[in-house]
Amino acid sequence: MNETLRAAFVIAQRDFTAVILSKTFILFLLGPLFPLIIFVFAQSFGDKIDKDVSRPAVGVAMSALDTQRLTDARDRITQKIGDQAMPVLRPYPAGTDPKAMLAGKDAKAVAMLSGTLSMPRLTGKEADIRQFEGDLGLLIGVARAGSAMPDTPIAKDIVSTSSGSEQQSRLVTGRTAQVLLFLLTMLLAGMVLSNMVEEKTNKIIEILAAAVPVDAIFLGKLIAMLGMSFVGIAVWGLTALTGYAFFMGTSFPMPTPAIGWPMFVLLFFLYFATAYTLLGSLFIGVGAQASTVREVQTLSMPITMCQVVIFFFASYAVNRMGEAPEVAAAIFPFSSPFAMIARAAQSDAIWPHLLAIVWQLLWVALIIRIGVRLFRRNVLKSGGGGRKRLFGRKAGPAA
Known part of the structure; x- marks a missing residue:
């Protein structure tokens, strides 16, 4: 087990360094900023058009x-x-x-x-x-x-707290965190798949498999891509906060979650890590079986569509905390990160999040294990016989 972890960290360090130091990573970091700038300008022009057209x-x-x-x-x-x-x-x-x-x-x-x-x-x-x-x-x-026509004055009785108002405000925070978590996961998880297919096409993955356990390769690639994702999120987050502070001031627009901002931000990063590794482990398993880009697209599209449906299910359950839909969304591993980050906005209990994170990591380990078995059987021929492609006839023995 220790050798597998050491090998996984070696693979992770290799992939992380290769991605971070590449020229394309700069373009990757700048990529989401251009749509954001266009969105801001489109929103400002849209507001002006809306005043003239929609009324x-x-x-x-x-x-x-x-x-x-x-x-x-x-x-x-x-x-x-x-x-x-x-x-x-x-x-x-x-x-x-x-x-x-x-x-x-x-x-x-x-x-x-x-x-x-x-x-x-x-x-x-x-x-x-x-x-x-x-x-x-x-x-x-x-x-x-x-x-x-009388203008009837209304007596005002101001209170410092209103649980109903706070609950509605926290729903906004929960839904916003869900959307952000989903967008980041879908944007970044696909890089695991492209990295696996590229190395498989160049026969690098077979060389690595001869030197280290396949489990270490899978786990190392997940760790490397997760680290690269955190770098991207840090750059985008700091850019967004700087831009907001420059244009809008220091007041924060989102309502405070029930669990508090420090713990909420920590849980957001933890749930992003679990959501990313859950989806990324699936994509690694798909990339390990596919031999061509066409096969990758064929297999990854159902996964992506299912993930969209799962996100809508978690979004539906966000304002039904404690009811059957919300409990089911929290238990199902692929919707659990989205359901639990919404729960963190509405409840200050910590122990459900500890259970959820352990539960999600168990599923990550299970999916990686299944992907490794399929990889060994279909690619490394550990099951004997000629090499079998995922689509099409059985190929002849590898040279």
């Missing part, structure tokens, strides 16, 4: 007095419930024909409100009328009431 406009063809009363009423309402809650009012001269205006090519309103406040008329397509009649009815009612 529908209703034309108002009433007298100047009625139009002003409607505008004042809209201002009073939006001060309370937000500007996005009511449609934009676009004034038109009194007497404008609503049907002719809507039929024109330069029409900027999707519906027209005409008549008077006492006898209003809404003109538009049936779907648009259904969309606006409720809001416009409220708007006309407030405009009719004018200053006679």
Whole structure:
């Protein structure tokens, strides 16, 4: 066992150094930053477009007095419930024909409100009328009431804590951590597969297998790729925090998890390690059986799709802590990291995480053992006979 671990660390040191010191690793680190920059710019432009496009406009063809009363009423309402809650009012001269205006090519309103406040008329397509009649009815009612409409003051009783509010806030933290954990795992775990296929194609893996136990090769590659992933996460995390502090200040936007930020961050890295090694061990097993890139793609696609389904299952169970779906997601090894990081945001208990991490590591060991057996049988011919490819006919004996 000690020899296997020593050999695994030698393999890990070799792979880690080769990846970190390569020129492509710099491009790998810069790769996710470009989509992030594009996303920030797209989000800013999207907000501007959203203000102009997503808010529908209703034309108002009433007298100047009625139009002003409607505008004042809209201002009073939006001060309370937000500007996005009511449609934009676009004034038109009194007497404008609503049907002719809507039929024109330069029409900027999707519906027209005409008549008077006492006898209003809404003109538009049936779907648009259904969309606006409720809001416009409220708007006309407030405009009719004018200053006679009372603005009832509400007494305020401020409390320092609210368990319901904190629970909802922690759900946000849990869901965000789940998404981040899933994206990082899917982004980085595939590198284990490509590394295995590359060395298998170059016959390096057979040379290593002749010198050290196959278990050590598998475990060493997992450790090396996990270490490389931590380097990437550290660079991306520091870059994101620096950018956020520069543009947004020092206030942190995420609600504090129940277990506290230091322990939550530690558990996040631990669950990333277990999620990565669980998926990575599967990918190593696949890469050990496949002989071509086509075979790798054929076998890895079902694993990836299953992982997406598993993530959605864990996401579904995040706000059902203690119920059957959440317990099942916490027990199933491939969804356990996602379910447990969400639990850490909502509960301050430590012992379930200790059990979950041990449980997940046992499954990592089991999957590695199965992959090693398949590798020996299909690649190293320990089962006897000619070498058998994963797809196709049996190949002749190796030279």
